[in-house]
Amino acid sequence: MAVDFRLEREVNPPIGESPGFLPQHKKQGTLQYEETEGTDGALHTKIEGLKTGKHAALTVATTVVEITAGLTGRRRLKFRVAGSDAVYIGFAADVTVLTGFPYAPGQADEFFFSSKSTQKLYAIAKSSQTLRIIETN
Structure with missing residues (x-):
């Protein structure tokens, strides 16, 4: 043990x-x-091993947006819903409020990517919300 x-x-x-x-x-x-x-x-x-980091406040509304702070080669993405209503997350640009995974106000999550990953995350909401993002590589 x-x-x-x-x-x-x-x-x-x-x-x-x-x-x-x-x-x-x-x-x-x-x-x-x-x-x-x-x-x-x-x-x-x-923070050990951190090469580069970026942060952003992303507006998520009724049109699908990619969740990114604009960092090339990211290895880690963390976000928190800073708005007053849910944000729906998916792995494809066709995510909707019916098919996306719901994140409630204040809820956060973190995703890790391999150095060769091209996976993207997308978000949509029923009304304009804010998503706070941190990306590192």
Whole structure:
């Protein structure tokens, strides 16, 4: 059995539930983790191996749009519905509000792509909504 050295949050969760983990990163050359925090008190994420990243606020309405921040060679795409109604996601440009997978307001998801992937994601909504996007490679 592997030992988990991650730092747990200091809270009292309900019996049988994990309190979750602090934002953290592994100390190089050790099995130990340390909390990821900046000198200004804000939490920061340490990103290793990141070459390029882009972010965008995409307007999704009644016409299908490709979900992208415009990054060539993306390996990872994360999005969150920032609007007040559902956004419907699909893998083809013919996605509709009836056939797409619904994402509720505030809901987020993340997709990982191989370096050779040409897969695209598309979105549509019943009314104008905002999708916040981060892409990295």
